[in-house]
């Protein structure tokens with residue numbers, strides 16, 4: 022593990038943060054917290070914390086002894102001094118005399134002693150930091166240390182490696198009891214550099230920020246060296262000379278896999294559909310997927326003993342809150358028998374739900390009915406031959422689950438190279454997963470109306486499409502922006518954190534590829550706004566046939582390609598879907614010399630109805646929006662000016678030439694698409710957004 026301390030950066034950190042009012046100790050504390058937090062093999066997604074004991078002045082200028090400790094919700098990699106709230110040290114230290122202290126009371130004591138009451142909650146490991154005397158304390162869940170302690174002889178290994186320099190603390194769940202256990206262990210050996218919390222993580226102490234950090238890197242480096250030594254021994258037990266161990270031997274005996282493995286784009290929608298949980302009136306609580314692969318992951322998921330080593334429990338207890346005690350393992354997807362895979366995967370989900378329910382029943386009795394069972398959906402799916410999927414309520418959550426899965430693979434692979442992977446007992450895992458402070462959050466999170474849904478918007482690079490992409494994002498959907506203009510798609514997608522794909526919708530193959538890409542990135546598709554279109558005009562009896570055919574390519578056939586690709590994924594997911602077409606007013610109220618456009622759009626309106634008829638049985642809703650006179654829609658500025666002039670009125674009067682006398686904007690049309698996507702019981706409908714044009718009212 023590289024030591025990334027730099028005198029220059031440390032000085033810059035002091036300069037920067039003391040200017041903002043932080044003391045020198047807190048500035049350096051912030052600097053090394055960032056060093057630790059930006060190394061995923063040390064700290065990942067909330068898996069660590071740091072503290073410094075220092076003095077601040079109260080309003081009267083009197084000194085107060087405080088501990089600045091990592092606050093919850095702050096990412097250590099990007100932490101600022103306010104992310105390490107100051108808590109009065111003396112009242113915290115007095116708590117050591119209590120015999121017990123509930124987690125709720127502990128949080129209350131910590132909050133009550135904050136110097137700034139607006140601060141975030143101090144870490145749940147605050148008391149451990151406070152009870153120890155050291156000025157600087159660093160805590161990580163370093164992969165290499167976990168790999169050693171997560172073995173049957175982990176304690177012995179730690180003694181061999183660190184001798185008397187580190188004290189060992191047997192597993193105790195975080196909170197007051199752990200803080201007392203750690204203090205007791207430290208008092209037995211007050212000269213140690215830190216402590217190894219067996220099957221949990223590592224603490225190092227220092228008089229300075231640098232000393233605590235140097236010690237952390239030293240401890241982790243020693244653990245890594247021990248693992249590297251073990252890896253030089255091949256699977257067959259033959260010792261390789263030093264240097265030959267650079268090519269990592271396989272940790273896992275490979276299982277037999279099908280000749281051809283189905284692609285991610287075909288597998289993801291099947292799994293995503295199975296992940297969705299039934300919810301009221303035939304609806305579904307969906308999840309978003311995040312796929313990962315690579316040599317280490319493939320080696321791990323392709324191992325013969327996968328069901329044993331992957332289902333022991335998480336590498337460090339608090340991962341369980343994000344990824345549950347066990348991943349779901351499905352069979353390898355045979356490309357020549359995708360239906361067989363779907364059937365077997367469905368059984369694997371049924372078994373997983375039953376297993377999770379049984380696990381809950383086994384342990385809830387200890388709490389006399391005070392625990393609520395969490396949803397039984399897995400948060401990680403392992404697919405032999407392919408890789409892994411992280412699962413979450415959003416793409417961001419799915420990514421976190423996948424990151425944690427990768428961390429677990431790293432730890433398990435190292436532990437299995439040396440011996441066997443072994444973690445805390447199931448009852449301890451249950452206690453963390455159903456921890457009272459986590460249970461208190463249940464049912465309190467408010468999700469946006471389109472959260473957990475994946476929306477694809479064609480022609481999303483500008484006008485109505487861009488406004489629709491923004492509107493769906495604002496309602497919580499994961500969005501994919503498709504546009505012929507790759508740069509325009511990217512420009513719309515980037516600020517939304519959405520996916521962008523350059524795609525010519527008149528090219529059926531390109532459309533299929535684009536939908537495959539969406540399935541690879543998010544796991545599937547729920548809503549399609551088939552919006553891409555273009556104006557083609559000419560008097561119908563005289564217009565060049567090529568113009569009419571071109572219009573049909575874009576204004577009809579492209580809609581068919583898009584709907585077809587979407588339906589393929591909808592059916593694989595088996596959770597229904599929404600096909601929303603931009604039909605325009607032409608099919609209902611044709612304008613003169615606009616036949617090439619209007620006739621193709623009329624066919625698209627019929628297409629919408631046909632999808633409603635043919636796929637209603639699959640819970641696919643098919644609807645259209647009839648919008649008119651949108652400046653950034655079909656009308657460009659030149660056309661608006663031309664038509665206004667032809668009628669002898671101003672542009673504004675032309676645009677507001679409707680019953681409501683109000684200009685209709687792209688954002689108004691976007692809201693109509695959102696409305697249809699929120700309508701579970703509407704299909705075959707045309708929703709008009711034109712400010713009122715009675716000639717175009719559907720009859």
Ligand code: ZN
Nearest residue numbers: 068069221222
């Ligand atoms: Zn910890």
